[in-house]
Amino acid sequence: MKTGVLGLIILTACLQGAAAGELAGTWEGTITKGPDTFHAGFDLDVRGDRVTGAAFIQGWGYSRVFDGRVSQDQFEFTVYRQPIGDGPIAKVVFHGELRGTSMTLAMIDGARYETTLHRLESQVTGPISLDAAPKELEGKWTARFVGRIGDRPKMIRRIDFDFQIDGNTVTGMAHIDSWPGDCPISEGNVENGRFSFTATGKSPSSTGLPILRFEGETHGKQLKLTMHHQIFGRDNGIGLPMDGIRL
8 A cells, every 4th residue: 555655656746747847948929918919938947846937028028937836737927027117016927737839828917818828849850951952052041939038139030041052152141130130141051951151230239240150950941040149249159049941
């Protein structure tokens, strides 16, 4: 009997640990509140049954996650919203349930608002196109971030590429939102399904021109990229993962 009870305790702990591990990561979607719909994203960290992290909700800016708990597939946490301008800090409570790679989330902000968010992770499948001719990279592609929201440059949501290939040399243009805008591609090379290049902005900040360095792989009609950047005079040592698809 003691052995059976101990096994049940261990099994319960393992299930709770599995759920906690599934909650950790980045989640994104939209929240509809009355007539308004706004982007919502969370970088969630889990240690034991404690949930911490950060919330990135349109109109709220950066907000920390407090008082979080997870138990099996149920969780809750609190976000303290800093209003724009003067005014008290608002306490907003979130309750949720895990459903594989999605979560149902209820926000308690005067009234209850429900939504579904999805785990953000790479959708690139299949092997690297090792036998792809360099010319197969030529053309128009678009890429989006698939890593933690807090690591990204806040002014960049997506990047469109227009690659030109001459032999193994990559040139062209990276179109990066309103800033840094159109960035000519230089120092580019492609070989055996792998490529690298630099995109340099033409609109400087007070600390110089923005420089973005990319390494990537071709996977058929998909790209897997990593971006490092020097923006506002600072090097970001974190490699920011992106998925790309052909336009």
